[in-house]
Each structure stands twice: as structure tokens, then as C-alpha cells.
Amino acid sequence: xxxxxxxxxxxxxxxxxxxxxxxxxxxxxxxxxxxxxxxxxxxxxxxxxxxxxxxxxxxxxxxxxxxxxxxxxxxxxxxxxxxxxxxxxxxxxxxxxxxxxxxxxxxxxxxxxxxxxxxxxxxxxxxxxxxxxxxxxxxxxxxxxxxxxxxxxxxxxxxxxxxxxxxxxxxxxxxxxxxxxxx
Amino acid sequence: xxxxxxxxxxxxxxxxxxxxxxxxxxxxxxxxxxxxxxxxxxxxxxxxxxxxxxxxxxxxxxxxxxxxxxxxxxxxxxxxxxxxxxxxxxxxxxxxxxxxxxxxxxxxxxxxxxxxxxxxxxxxxxxxxxxxxxxxxxxxxxxxxxxxxxxxxxxxxxxxxxxxxxxxxxxxxxxxxxxxxxxxxxxxxxxxxxxxxxxxxxxxxxxxxxxxxxxxxxxxxxxxxxxxxxxxxxxxxxxxxxxxxxxxxxxxxxxxxxxxxxxxxxxxxxxxxxxxxxxxxxxxxxxxxxxxxxxxxxxxxxxxxxxxxxxxxxxxxxxxxxxxxxxxxxxxxxxxxxxxxxxxxxxxxxxxxxxxxxxxxxxxxxxxxxxxxxxxxxxxxxxxxxxxxxxxxxxxxxxxxxxxxxxxxxxxxxxxxxxxxxxxxxxxxxxxxxxxxxxxxxxxxxxxxxxxxxxxxxxxxxxxxxxxxxxxxxxxxxxxxxxxxxxxxxxxxxxxxxxxxxxxxxxxxxxxxxxxxxxxxxxxxxxxxxxxxxxxxxxxxxxxxxxxxxxxxxxxxxxxxxxxxxxxxxxxxxxxxxx
Numbered sequence: 001x002x003x004x005x006x007x008x009x010x011x012x013x014x015x016x017x018x019x020x021x022x023x024x025x026x027x028x029x030x031x032x033x034x035x036x037x038x039x040x041x042x043x044x045x046x047x048x049x050x051x052x053x054x055x056x057x058x059x060x061x062x063x064x065x066x067x068x069x070x071x072x073x074x075x076x077x078x079x080x081x082x083x084x085x086x087x088x089x090x091x092x093x094x095x096x097x098x099x100x101x102x103x104x105x106x107x108x109x110x111x112x113x114x115x116x117x118x119x120x121x122x123x124x125x126x127x128x129x130x131x132x133x134x135x136x137x138x139x140x141x142x143x144x145x146x147x148x149x150x151x152x153x154x155x156x157x158x159x160x161x162x163x164x165x166x167x168x169x170x171x172x173x174x175x176x177x178x179x180x181x182x183x
Numbered sequence: 184x185x186x187x188x189x190x191x192x193x194x195x196x197x198x199x200x201x202x203x204x205x206x207x208x209x210x211x212x213x214x215x216x217x218x219x220x221x222x223x224x225x226x227x228x229x230x231x232x233x234x235x236x237x238x239x240x241x242x243x244x245x246x247x248x249x250x251x252x253x254x255x256x257x258x259x260x261x262x263x264x265x266x267x268x269x270x271x272x273x274x275x276x277x278x279x280x281x282x283x284x285x286x287x288x289x290x291x292x293x294x295x296x297x298x299x300x301x302x303x304x305x306x307x308x309x310x311x312x313x314x315x316x317x318x319x320x321x322x323x324x325x326x327x328x329x330x331x332x333x334x335x336x337x338x339x340x341x342x343x344x345x346x347x348x349x350x351x352x353x354x355x356x357x358x359x360x361x362x363x364x365x366x367x368x369x370x371x372x373x374x375x376x377x378x379x380x381x382x383x384x385x386x387x388x389x390x391x392x393x394x395x396x397x398x399x400x401x402x403x404x405x406x407x408x409x410x411x412x413x414x415x416x417x418x419x420x421x422x423x424x425x426x427x428x429x430x431x432x433x434x435x436x437x438x439x440x441x442x443x444x445x446x447x448x449x450x451x452x453x454x455x456x457x458x459x460x461x462x463x464x465x466x467x468x469x470x471x472x473x474x475x476x477x478x479x480x481x482x483x484x485x486x487x488x489x490x491x492x493x494x495x496x497x498x499x500x501x502x503x504x505x506x507x508x509x510x511x512x513x514x515x516x517x518x519x520x521x522x523x524x525x526x527x528x529x530x531x532x533x534x535x536x537x538x539x540x541x542x543x544x545x546x547x548x549x550x551x552x553x554x555x556x557x558x559x560x561x562x563x564x565x566x567x568x569x570x571x572x573x574x575x576x577x578x579x580x581x582x583x584x585x586x587x588x589x590x591x592x593x594x595x596x597x598x599x600x601x602x603x604x605x606x607x608x609x610x611x612x613x614x615x616x617x618x619x620x621x622x623x624x625x626x627x628x629x630x631x632x633x634x635x636x637x638x639x640x641x642x643x644x645x646x647x648x649x650x651x652x653x654x655x656x657x658x659x660x661x662x663x664x665x666x667x668x669x670x671x672x673x674x675x676x677x678x679x680x681x682x683x684x685x686x687x688x689x690x691x692x693x694x695x696x697x698x699x700x701x702x703x704x705x706x707x708x709x710x711x712x713x714x715x716x717x718x719x720x721x722x723x724x725x726x727x728x729x730x731x732x733x734x735x736x737x738x739x740x741x742x743x744x745x746x747x748x749x750x751x752x753x754x755x756x757x758x759x760x761x762x
Contacts, residue, residue, distance in 0.1 A: 062370045069369075070761065075353025076369035076377070084358045 031056055032064055036071045043072045046082055050089055059090040087142075095131045095138040097176055100155040101169075104144030107152040115152060116141065118166035122173055136180060137173070193258040198265075204256045211239050211251040219264055222273070222302040224280075224339035224390045226252045227702065229689065230348055233340055237276050238302065242266050274308050282313035284391065285334035292330075293392030296700035299337060316362070325373020327552050328381035328545040329397055336366055336393035342385035350687065351664035352495070354379035366393070378498055378761060380663070382491035382687040383545030383696025396545045396697055399566045400576055406537040406565070407450040413529060414537045416451040417517045417596075418442065420458050421543040421607035421692035422570045424713030428699040429574035430584040434706040435713030437720075440589020445577045446541075447590055455596040457540065458603030460513035460520070461615070463735070464488060465602055465726035467752050468510045468612075469619040470743050476655075476681060481506050483658075483673060483680040486612050487754075488512040490550035491687030495663050497759040500670045509753040513606060514540045514547055515556050517596060518563030519751045524739065533558075539566045541573050543607070543695035546687065555754055569697025595731035601632070601718030602726045608714045609661040609691030610637040610644065613684045617648060617655070618725045625651040632724040638715075640690070640708070643669065645680075661686045661694075 035052045039045035049068060054060055060083050069076040083089045101107075101116045119139055123132045131138045147153050150162025156172055194201045197217050207213040209232065214221055224236040234253040241251045244261035248269065251262075263269075281303065288294050323331035340357065343366055347353040354377050358367040368374045386394040406412045418439075427436040446454045472484050487493055487508040496507060511519065518538045525536050540547060544567075550556065551564040568576070577584055591597070602618050605611030614634045621629055636646035637657060642665040648655045658680050660666050666685045672678050688694040693710035701707075718724060726732065740748045 065370070075347065075356065077353050077356035077358075077367070078347075080367070080369045080371070081356040081358045085360050 029064075029067055032067055033071070036068060041071060043074050046072060046074065046079065047086075050079075050083060054089060058094045058096070059092060062091070065091075090138075093131065093135065095134075095136050096180075097137050097157055098155075099137055099139045099173070100142050100145070101139065102143075102145045102147070102151070102153040102155075103141040104148065104151075106144075106148035110151040112152040112164075114166050115154065115164050115169045119154075119169045119173060122170050136177070195256055195258060195260040195262060197262045204258060207256050209252050210241065210249075210254040210256050210260075210262065213256050214239075214241070214251055214262070214264060220305075221251060221264060222305055223252065224298060224302070224337060225341065227341050227344070227388055228704065230341065230344040230388075233344065236337075236339055238273055240269050240272055242269060248272070270306075273306055277303055277306055277308050278311050279313060280337045281308070281311045283315055283317045284337060285319075285332070291335070291392040292395040292398065293335075293389070293700075297392060298390035323368075323373050323375075324397075326375030326379060326381065326549075327397060328548045329374060329379070329383060329386055330395050331374050332393050332395070333365055333367075334393075335391045337391055338364055338366065339390050340366070341388040341390060342366060342394055345384050345388050349662045349664055349689070350380070350382060350384065350495075351667045352378055352380055355385065380491045380494040380498070380687065381546035381549040382663070384688060385696075386545065387696040387698075387700060388702070396569050396571065397548065398572050398575075399548065399568055400572050403539050403566050403568060403576070406539070411535055412537045413452050413525070413531060413535055414450065414539060415453045415455060415521050415525070416446045416539050416541060417455045417457045417460070417514065417521075418446070418541045419514065419543055419547075419607065419692065420461065420604045420611075420714060420717075421695060421698065421710065422541050422573070423717065424607070424693065424710045425543065425698045426570050426574055427584075428701070428706075429571070429578075432585065433709065434701070435709030435711075435716075437713055437717050438584075439717075440591070441584055441587045442573075443592055444587040444590040445573075445580075445582050445584060448582055448587070449576055449580055451539070453593045454590075455517060455521070456592045456599050456603075457513045457517055457542075458599035458606065459596045459729070459731065460517035461488075461603035461606040462599055462726035462729040462732050463516055463752065464510050464513050464606075465612075465615045465619050466732060466736075466743055467748060468508045469616045469623065469726075471508055471510065472616065472682060473620060473623060474744070483656075483678065483683045484508055485670075486682075486684045488606065488612060489686045489692075490544070490546040492663065492666060492685040493756065494546070494549070494759070495666065495687070496670070497757050498761050499667065500674065501758040501760045503670060503673060504756045504758065506673070507756060509749075509755065511556070511752055511754045512547075512550065513603075514542065514567075515550065515563055515754070516752050518551070518556075520596065520735070522558070522561070522563050523751055533561060537565045538563065539568060540564050541568050541570065543570050543692045543698045544688075545569065545696045547697075555757075570695075571697060571699060574699070595734065598729060598731045599721070600723040600726055600729050601721045602724055603729070604714060604717045604721070607692045608638075608711050609686050610639065610659045610684065611691060611714065612686075613637040613646075613657050613659050613682065615726060616682065617657075619727055620655070621648075621650045622725070622727065624653050629725070637684075640711075642689075655682065656680045658683045660684070661689055661691055663687050 039049050065079050066076050069079040103112050123137050125132055125139050145153055152164050154161045154164045192203045194203050202217045222238045225233040232252050234250045239251040240248050242263040243249050320333040343356050355366050355368050358365055368377045383396055386396055406414050423437050423439045424435050427438045428434050443454045475481050475484055485507045487510055521538050522533055526533050548567040551567045556563050602615035605615050614637050617634045618632050637659050642662045644659045646657045690707040694707045
């Protein structure tokens with residue numbers, strides 16, 4: 001396998017197996033194949049490819065990583081290395097809603113920890129198992145969101161909520177649960 | 184270092200000495216040329232520069248503290264290598280590395296060759312003031328060839344770079360980051376589960392005991408101490424020119440006599456030479472080759488004695504498997520012959536014969552456990568010990584290796600020609616085959632058996648040999664990245680080669696991962712020369728002159744390449760396509 005991500009191996013002389021042969025032919029692989037093709041099957045596009053894959057599945061399943069490695073002619077161990085290096089990527093399934101609580105310096109001194117504790121308790125998750133059993137929520141901490149003026153901050157999916165308290169945090173969760181139940 | 188520097192020469196100054204710049208790739212090379220041994224972990228001259236371990240720091244006047252490995256030499260630089268500040272930084276760096284390192288040195292397999300231990304001593308690190316923060320992690324015992332102990336890894340990455348840059352396999356890589364960073368196989372699986380080809384070079388370059396060849400010493404002792412077992416040793420060519428290093432001898436010193444004596448003192452009932460089977464391999468493989476050449480089919484023929492290469496081909500070039508010689512490796516040929524003929528000769532059962540191969544190689548451990556190389560579940564080769572492991576057994580038995588009175592291999596399978604011994608070197612299999620094929624084609628005796636065209640150090644060498652109008656085009660490669668490049672061309676029909684010799688390890692088997700640990704290229708060169716010297720010191724140099732080989736055909740095997748020969752000496756390959 002080539003391992004230099006800065007060098008694309010798919011010049012005119014490159015010998016690569018046809019993409020269809022590079023894994024079990026499932027619907028899931030058809031989706032990933034389209035993503036890989038959209039990026040020109042270039043190893044240097046590994047990170048954006050993984051971003052697109054994660055947008056599709058909310059995490060990076062091992063067999064998909066394996067498939068991407070094969071299609072890009074990159075060693076699976078390297079793809080795994082990239083997938084685990086960035087905090088943005090998840091190799092375990094994530095919940096439908098991502099709750100990110102800022103624990104940077106500003107939020108921390110503004111008592112972010114009790115908010116985190118309250119939300120975790122509400123959802124029955126902890127640092128090691130951050131995803132609720134119904135796969136509805138994943139709770140993560142981040143080092144800083146760059147919104148220190150609003151501290152303490154919670155981000156649910158792409159919505160930012162400032163000046164949070166433990167009660168307000170739990171209320172956010174309740175609102176989503178109610179919405180999901182109604183849907 | 185005396186400095187007689189002509190005015191035209193460009194120099195820089197190291198610790199007050201003017202040193203000439205002569206094409207060195209980095210400051211570290213130059214400093215070492217000036218006989219100053221700067222410590223490093225992440226620097227390996229065969230690999231790309233990583234610059235992470237921060238031990239080769241130097242103070243460059245006007246620039247401050249820089250890594251010598253990643254600074255190009257420039258004329259006029261004033262470099263200091265051991266200022267107070269640098270000494271302090273190095274020691275703290277080492278203390279931090281030691282803090283999270285499992286320091287069970289007395290029980291560590293790498294203890295004697297551990298670079299971390301050596302550098303700690305070199306720098307006089309007297310204490311480790313930091314507490315260990317890593318939780319103990321389980322050993323990776325998934326591979327038959329290697330053990331991975333994540334608790335000993337210091338993240339220098341030499342293994343990662345060797346596997347990717349020299350072997351183009353990439354079975355392990357850095358994963359996670361910061362405090363959680365680790366060297367891992369893909370998906371955190373065991374190293375035995377993935378694409379690892381078992382060459383073991385990761386263990387050879389490992390600066391600690393995080394990757395080590397998986398020992399089989401215990402079952403061998405048990406067999407030796409079991410009176411119902413008849414234990415046969417076979418020793419690969421490359422072992423004899425390296426094992427002496429473990430006992431303080433110069434690399435390349437051939438100590439066959441002491442080695443055989445040691446094996447007998449350990450309790451082996453027979454000591455055979457794998458080179459005998461290499462002679463047999465030459466006869467089978469050369470005839471297979473000449474037949475293919477005459478018919479113009481399945482060319483180029485790839486050699487098949489390197490088990491690292493064979494698994495590599497099975498994974499990445501399954502379409503080329505018909506081009507591999509079907510010959511078993513010498514290890515497996517000798518095992519098969521022992522298990523076939525010794526029971527009759529000794530009046531004992533097959534299960535009572537234990538074949539132990541002493542190899543310079545970790546991939547041979549995997550090869551011996553291939554199901555197709557066993558009969559009714561009983562392997563042709565029961566155990567594979569590396570050169571290092573044999574040395575450890577000799578040490579454990581308390582034998583003073585250098586003082587042992589030399590003894591001889593047992594006949595007939597201890598008899599070999601120089602051609603069989605050449606298998607230890609890159610280019611050796613090709614040369615041995617040429618020594619046979621040339622006489623077979625021309626019908627005349629060779630004036631000199633030497634084919635210098637296939638010798639050398641380059642990882643990819645081409646040679647064209649013309650014999651009586653027959654043109655033979657050969658390629659000799661070592662390092663699997665080179666093999667991949669060539670096999671890619673073969674796949675596309677872009678070569679007109681006849682024979683391709685592949686060895687996974689640098690320099691061939693003499694550079695195998697089972698050999699005494701060394702980071703010094705000159706050690707490999709001395710072992711290579713040692714092998715050529717052994718050839719010269721033997722009276723016979725061509726496999727066809729091995730009368731015991733001739734006899735085994737007439738008495739047991741029948742025709743070369745015939746039915747019995749095929750049953751015992753040939754094999755088939757497994758499609759392990761990774762897609």
C-alpha cells in the first residue's frame with residue numbers, strides 16, 4: 001500500500017483493482033463509492049472523504065474505512081490512524097443529536113461542569129460511553145468553541161446556546177425528546 | 184578526528200573541531216562521522232527523517248537549539264553537542280519517556296539490545312521523577328511471528344516507517360493522539376490479523392521491547408528433554424555468519440563448527456544444514472525455470488524461498504501466483520525429507536520426530552505453521568528458532584560458545600555446496616540457479632562459478648546473462664517496496680524478465696529480523712561477505728556437484744520434478760487478496 005497521503009497513486013500507470021471489486025457490494029458501499037469517486041479517488045482527499053462518510057453515517061464504521069483504504073490504495077492502518085487522530089471523527093456510532101459542552105477555560109470557570117453532570121445524568125451517559133442507549137444523543141466536551149463571551153456554552157447539533165445552567169441544559173434535552181416523540 | 188582540511192573544502196565546526204562537509208544529508212550524519220555518538224530513537228539512516236525524539240538536539244550559534252537529524256549541514260555553522268542546557272533537555276526527555284515505559288528490563292526479551300536502556304545509561308539518567316500515567320495494556324499475541332507489547336512503546340515510529348517505506352505494507356501506524364497516541368494495526372486489531380507479512384523488521388528496528396520476535400524456546404527445550412522424541416536441527420545459511428555476534432565475535436565470522444557443537448550439547452540428535460535443501464531447491468527450481476523458459480510460459484518466474492515475499496504476493500499480487508516457483512523453501516524441503524525418511528531409517532513414528540529450524544527470520548515461524556506444509560495436521564517443521572533464540576538457549580545452558588571444540592554437521596543432509604550457502608545473501612539464489620542453469624544449457628563446465636552481475640547492495644538490480652546464445656534476464660530485489668514496483672510492471676506486461684529473486688529483508692536473509700539486533704549497515708555488509716567467504720572455503724560450489732543430493736534423487740525421489748519430488752518438495756499458494 002502506498003502510505004504517503006500527499007502523493008496520489010492514481011496516475012495513468014497506476015494499477016488498481018476496479019472499485020466494485022474492493023469490498024462487499026452492498027447499498028452502503030455504493031454510497032461510499034460515490035463519495036470516493038466525487039473526490040477523484042485521490043489519497044490526498046482522505047480527510048474530506050472521511051468527513052463526507054461521517055456526514056452520511058454519523059460515524060466511521062470499520063468496514064467502510066477498510067473499503068476507503070482499498071479504494072484509495074492507502075494502508076488500512078493509516079486510514080485508521082487518520083480517523084482516530086481528529087476529534088471530529090468518530091469510530092463508534094454517535095447519537096442522532098450531538099450535544100457538545102464547552103469546557104474551555106472561560107466556560108470552566110463559569111461552572112460548566114455541573115451542566116455537564118446534569119445532562120449526563122439525565123441521559124445516563126458518561127465520558128467512556130457518551131452515547132445514550134436509544135442512540136438519540138451523544139454528549140461530548142470540547143476544549144473551546146471560541147464563544148467565550150457567551151460562557152458557559154452548549155452546542156446542540158449546530159445551534160449554540162449561551163449562558164447555560166444545569167436546568168436550562170436539561171430543558172434543552174427535554175425539548176428534543178418531546179420533538180422526537182411527536183415526530 | 185584529525186582535521187587536515189584543504190582550503191577549498193567546505194567545513195563546519197563541531198565542538199571546536201572543523202569537519203569537512205561531504206554530501207551528508209543532515210547534521211547528525213556529519214556529527215557521527217566526526218565520531219560523536221549523539222543518541223537518537225526516531226532516526227534510522229534507511230528511513231525518512233521524523234524529528235520527534237528530540238535527543239539529537241544541538242546548539243547552533245545564532246540559531247539556538249535544533250534537531251541535528253533535521254538540519255542540513257551548512258558551511259560555517261558552529262555547533263555544540265553537549266552544552267549544559269542540552270544535557271538537561273536530553274535527560275528530562277528521557278525521564279519522561281521512561282516514566283510511561285514498562286521498565287521490567289530483567290525479563291524483557293530485548294533487554295540486551297534495548298536502545299532506551301543504552302541511552303539512559305549513556306546519558307547518566309539517575310532517576311525518574313515522573314509517575315506513570317498510562318494504564319497497563321494487554322500484550323498482542325495474535326501473531327505467530329511477533330509479540331507486540333504496547334506498554335514498552337516510546338512512539339519513535341521506526342517500525343511504522345520501515346513497514347511503510349521499505350516494505351510498502353503499512354501494517355501498523357500511529358493512531359489516536361496526544362496522551363492516547365499508540366502504534367497500532369488497522370482498527371486496533373491484533374497484528375497477526377491484518378496485512379503483516381511477518382518479516383519482523385519492525386522488531387529489528389524497534390528501539391525497545393515493544394515489538395519482538397515471538398520465541399519458541401520453551402517447546403524446543405521440552406522436546407530436547409523428552410526421551411521419546413528424536414529432535415533434529417536444521418540451520419539456515421545466514422545464521423552461521425551472525426550468531427557469533429551474540430558472543431562478542433566480529434559480524435560475518437562463520438562459526439559453523441561451534442554452532443553445531445552447541446546444538447549437540449543442547450541435546451539435538453541430528454544437526455542438518457538447510458543449505459543441503461537449498462542445493463535441492465536449486466535443482467528443482469532451475470529445472471522448473473528452464474522448462475518454463477523453453478515453453479515461454481509463466482515468465483518471469485519469481486523465487487519462493489522468502490516467506491515474507493510469499494505472503495506479500497498472496498495478498499497484493501494473487502494474479503501473479505502462477506509465476507511463483509512452486510518449490511517449497513529450503514526450510515520446508517528439509518522438514519519434509521526428515522519427516523518422510525527418518526521414521527523408516529530410525530524405526531520410529533513420524534510424531535516422534537521433531538524438526539527444529541534455526542532461522543535468521545521471523546516469517547519462517549509463520550511459514551512452518553501453514554496448513555499446506557503439514558501432513559495430517561502434523562507440521563513438516565515443528566518449531567522455528569531465530570538466531571537470537573538459539574543464542575539465548577546456548578547462554579541458558581551456560582555453554583562458552585567461543586571455547587567449544589568445533590563439530591561437523593550430520594550426513595547426508597548436513598552436506599552442501601557453496602551454492603546452497605549463497606541463499607543467505609540477496610542475489611544468492613539467482614547465482615546458485617545460474618551456476619546450475621549455465622552448465623545445463625551449455626553442457627560444459629563453468630570456468631568460474633561466480634556471477635558477480637547479480638551481487639551487490641542495491642535494492643533492485645538487473646542482470647543479463649548470455650549462455651551459448653541463450654539470453655537470461657534477471658532481476659534481484661530486496662525490500663518489498665522494490666518487489667511491489669517490479670511486480671506492478673510484470674502485471675502490466677512491461678518487463679521482459681525471465682527470473683526475479685525477491686527477499687523481503689535488507690541484504691537478504693543475513694539482514695533478517697531473527698538475526699542479532701544491529702542498526703549498523705556495515706554489519707550487514709560483513710555478514711554478506713561472510714557468506715561469500717563460506718562459499719569460497721567449501722570445495723564444491725555448484726548444487727549439481729552435491730553427490731548426496733544426486734543420491735537422494737536416485738534412491739528416494741526419482742526424477743527431478745517428478746511425482747515424488749512434487750509431493751515432497753513443491754507446494755501451492757493461497758489467494759489472500761486484500762480487497
